[in-house]
Amino acid sequence: MFARMIRGTLFHQWKKMIMIAFTIALGASLATAMLSVVLDVGDKVNQELKTYGANITVVPKEASVLNNLYEVEGGENVGTYLREDELGKIKTIFWAFNIVDFAPFINAQATLDDGSTVSVVGSWFNHHMDLPTGEQLDAGMSSLRSWWEIKDGKWIDEQTTEKEEVAMIGSALAEKLGVAAGDTVHITGTASDVNLEIVGVFEAGGIEDDQIFAPLNTAQALDNLDGKIDSIEVSALTTPDNELAQRAAKDPKSLTIAQYETWYCTAYVSSICYQIQEVITDSVASAVRQVADSEGAILEKTQLLMLLITILSLVGSALGICNLVTASVMERSGEIGLMKAIGAQNGAVTGLVLSEISITAIIGGAFGFLAGFGFAQIIGHTVFGSAITMRLMVIPIVAVLVILVTLAGSIPAIRMLLRLQPAEVLHGR
C-alpha cells in the first residue's frame, strides 16, 4: 500500500515532482560543477603560471660564487660544471611527476668574423629523451621561454631537423649583423669554429637579445666542453610555502623525523630543490624567488576566490532547493489533512512525504551530477584547454548536500502540516 501510494504521487503528480526534481538537479549540477572546478583549479592555474618560466635553477656547487666574482673583474668563465649525462635523473626524483620541464644551459664566448665577441648559449629546444624508467620525455626551453617573441623564422625543432649547426639569434644582434632567418653566421670558439644556419630571430626584452642560442652539442664543441653544462633550469609544480617549508629550506637537519618526512613528501619548492641536489652531483638547486613566491601568492588567492564563489553558489542552490521543497510540501495541506482525517498516524504521513521527496531528490540529484560534470568540462576546455579531473570525493559531498538540503527543506514544512487540525484544513482555512 505504501509503495502504491508513493507510485501514485510520482505518476499522478508527475508535473510537480518533475519540477522539484529539476530544481534539485540544477542545484546538484551547480554544486558538482563548482566543486570539481575548485578542486582542480590549483593544478590548472599552476600549469598556466608555468609561462613565467623556471622556478628552480641548478648550478654547480662552487661555480655560483666564483663565476660571478670573476665576471666582476672581467675574467674568463672559470669553475666547475654539471654533467650532461645526469640530466635524465631529474625525472627520477620523488616528485618527478611534478617536474613539468627543464633545460640545461652552457655559455660559450665566440668570435664573429668581424672580430667582435658574442655570447653563445647552448641548450635544448625540444629535446627528446628516453628515461631509464622507460618513460619518454620532451624537455627544453621552447616552453620555458614562452614570452619570447619570434620576429622572423621559427623555434628550432630538434626532433625534425637532423642538422646540428642551427641557431636562434637575438633581435638586437640580428639587426647589428644584418642577418635574418635562413642566413648563416660563422663563429669561432676557443676550440673549433662552425657555420650556423639561423632558424629564428627572437625578441626577449633582456640581455638574450644580444646572444645566439644553439643546440647544446654545438655550443659545447666551440669550447671543447663536451658533456658539460653550466646550469639547469627546472620548472616544477609546487605547493605554496608554509612555515615548515621555510624552516626546512634553511636547514633540513633541524626538523624532527616526522616533520622531515612531511616536508620531503610534500611538493614544496625547497623539498624539490633538495631532491634535485640528491641526484645531480655537486649541485646547488635554489628556488627562483621571483617566480616561486609569486606563484604561491597567486595560487592561494585564486583558490580562495573560487572557494568563496563555490560556497556562495552552494548556499544559493541549497536555499533554492529548500524553498521549493517547502513550498511543494505546504501546498499538499489538503491531502495531508484528508489522510489524517481517515486516521493516518503522524509518523506514517511523515514517512510518506519524505519517501516521495527523497526518490525525487535522488533522481534529480543523479541527473544534476551528470550535468554538473558536463559544466565542469565546459569550463575546463574553454578556459584552460584541458579536461577537469573528476575527483571521487565530489560524489559523496554532493550526495550528502542534496539529502541534507532536501530534508532541511521538507521537515519544517511537514512539522507545520502535522500541527494543523484536519477539520480546519479540509474546510479550507
Next chain:
Amino acid sequence: MSKRKMYFHMIITSLIRRRSRMVVALLAIAIGAAILSGLVTIYYDVPRQMGAQFRNYGANMIFTPTSDTFTLEDMEQGLSQISTGELVGATPYRYETVRIHEQPIMAAGTHMEDAKKTSPYWLVEGEWPQATHEILLGNNVAENLRLKTGDVITVSFTPEEKNEDDTDNMIDFTVTGTVSTGGSEEDYVYMELTDLEELTGTGGSVDLAEISISAASEQLTSYMEKINENTPAVSARLVKRVTASETTVLSKLQALVLLVTVIVLALTMICVATTMTAVVTERRKEIGLRKALGASDGSIIKEFMGEGMMLGGLGGIIGAFVGFAFAQTVSVHVFSSSISFRPLLVPVTIIVSIAITAIACLMPIRSATTVDPALVLKGE
C-alpha cells in the same frame, strides 16, 4: 476607491495574507539577485585585484639611460607620465664596484623603501637597512665572505681619477641582513643611494630604474611609448617575461571567473523561475474563481504580474545589497582590500529580477487562464 487604488490594495493584501508563501518566493528572488550582484561585482573587480597580486613578480618596466647615466630628475619626469593610481613603485639603482675584505663586489645604491615595493619577493633574513651606513648583503656574498647580520665591515672604493698617493674612500657599514632571491641579486650588496654617493664622492646619477605598474599590457606599451618620446634621457623598456606572462595568466583567470559567473547565474535564475512557477501554479483555484466571478483574462494576468513584479523588485533591492556585502567580504578575505561600489549594478539587479519573476509567472498564469474555470474549480 479608484480602480488603481483597488488594484494596489488587492496586490498588497494578497502579499500580506499569504505571508509565509510569499516569504519563500521573496527569499528565492533575493538569493538570485544577491548572487547576480555579488558575482558581477567580483567579476569586474578581479582584474584589478589580481593585477595587484601579479605585482609580486616585481618590476614590469625598466628605465635605462640613453647615454651613460640619467639623473633622478629624469626619472621623476618619466614617472610623472604614469598615473599615480597605477604606479606601484619605482626604484632607482646605481651600480659600482667596491671592495669588501679586499674582494671586488658589485654594490648597488638604491632607495630601500622603494625596493621593497618593486621587489616584494626578496627574502630578507634580518632587517632591511633603515639608517645611514647600513648594508644589505646578497646571500652568496655573505656566505663567501663569512659575514653575518650585525657585523661591521669596511667598504672601500677606488675613484677613477686617482692620484698615486691618494688612499681609497672608506666607510664602515653595519650588516643589517642578507637577501636571497635565487637570482643574481644574491651576488650584490645593497645600500642607500646617498651612502653610495658618499662613498664614491660623486652623485646625482643612476644607471637603472625598476618600475612596477599595475596596468594591462596595452596601457604599459602606451606608457612606454609616451616616456620614450617625452623624456629623452631615459629609454623605457618592458620586461617581456613579466608583462607577456601576466597577460596570458590574467586573461585565463578572468575567463574562468566569467564562465563560472555565467553558469552560476544561469542556474540560479532557472531556480528562481521554477520557484515562482510553483508559487503561481498552486493558485490555479483562485484564478478559476476569479474567472467564474467574471474577471477578464487581461485583468487576472495584470494583477498576478503586478504581484510577481513587486516581489521581484523587493527581492532585487534586498539581493543587490546582500550581494555587494558578499563581494565585499570576499574581497576583504581574499585580497585584503575593499571593493568599489558600482551604483549601476543596483538598478540592473532590480530590473533583471523583475524581468525573471515576470517571465516565470507569465507561463503558469497564461496556462491557468486558458483553462475552463469550472474544470479548475472542480480540481481536475
